[in-house]
Amino acid sequence: MNRDAVRAYYASFGEREWGRLENPDGGAVEFAVTCHALATHLPLNARVLDIGGGPGRYTIWLAERGHLVSLADICPELLSIARNKISQAGADAMVEEVVEADARDLSHWADNSFDAVLSLGPFYHLPDPIDRMRAVSELRRVLRDGGPAFVALIPRYAFLRRTLAMPDERRHLAQPDFIKRLLEDGVFINDIPGRFTEGYGALPDEVSPFFEQHGFTTLALLAAEGIAANSQAALSELATSDPSTYQAARDLIMRTSSDPSILGMATHLLYVGRRSG
Known part of the structure; x- marks a missing residue:
């Protein structure tokens, strides 16, 4: 991982990264699906680590529900936003x-x-x-036996869909090395500064076995945006024009988020596993 590039990428977002998870055209559905999984699998009054928690949206959600949270991230700019948001929410005592x-x-x-x-x-x-093995080993190490882990991933084909959507990145689709590296190893490398410069795209069938090999029992694998992965703009319009139908659509997305047939075309995956042994 190019740590400096990742820091710079998220620093450029600033407040937008905070707002993304409440925007129907952004991450509102992802947030709803993830929070539903948290509510389902978290023990009461848990001590929780939110690693990669950025501006603190999930940290505050957890704190407001009685959990004691530690927030960590590699981006100082997002952590500064998080401190302010936590104070504004009156959540300091639980962070x-x-x-x-x-x-x-x-x-x-x-x-x-x-x-x-x-x-x-x-x-x-x-x-x-x-690096992924180091990260999962560290995650397991700090987690108590029987505790749940919630891990976000990006499915491999989401990177292809993203590349197709970006006019100045589409040329990568005609580059054999780019395609081979992504399809065979899941490695995404983007040469445009300031963008998502490098990443890992997971194959859904390999996610649960990976975590199980590192000491977890799988509880769920979810498509975080579900059937709306390619319809965020329509959801955004629906949120304004017909709020009750928008809520019904969100409920449907959450009910169907574990359907294996939609995992590969999701924008984000959410793995939920319990530390075993």
Whole structure:
């Protein structure tokens, strides 16, 4: 992972990264599906690590529901936003700390420190398999036995769909090395500065086995945007024109998010697993 590039990418977002998860044309459905999974699988009054938590949207959601949260990210600019948002929400008492940390090195915390861990971003910035193994090992180390982990990933074909959607990136589709690297190894490399410069695209069939090989029992694998992965603009319009139908559509998306037939064309995947042994 190019740590500086990832930092710069998210620093450029600023407040937009905070707002993304409430925007029907952005990440509102992803947020709803993820929060439903959290509500389903989190123990009561848990001590939670939110690694890669950025501006703190999930940290605040957790704190407001009685969980004691530590927020970590590699981007100082997003952490500054998080501190302000946490204070504005009156959630300081339930947020233990807001610290800069890398998902591959959680040595700031002792073994078995948390009842649950969120990693909603770091894994898809780790194209090197050694880095992914370090990240999952660290995640498991700080998680108590039996505790749930919530990990976001990007499916492999989402990177192809993204490339097709970007006029100045479409040339990559005619570059054999780009296609071979992505389809065979899941490695996405973008040569346009300031963009999502490198990442890892997972194959849905390989997600659960990967985590199971590293000491987890799979509880769920979800398409975070579900059937709306390519229809965010329509959802946004519906949210304004017909709020009740918009809510019904969101409910349908959550009900069908675990359907294996839609996982590969999702924009984000959410793996939920329990530390075993």
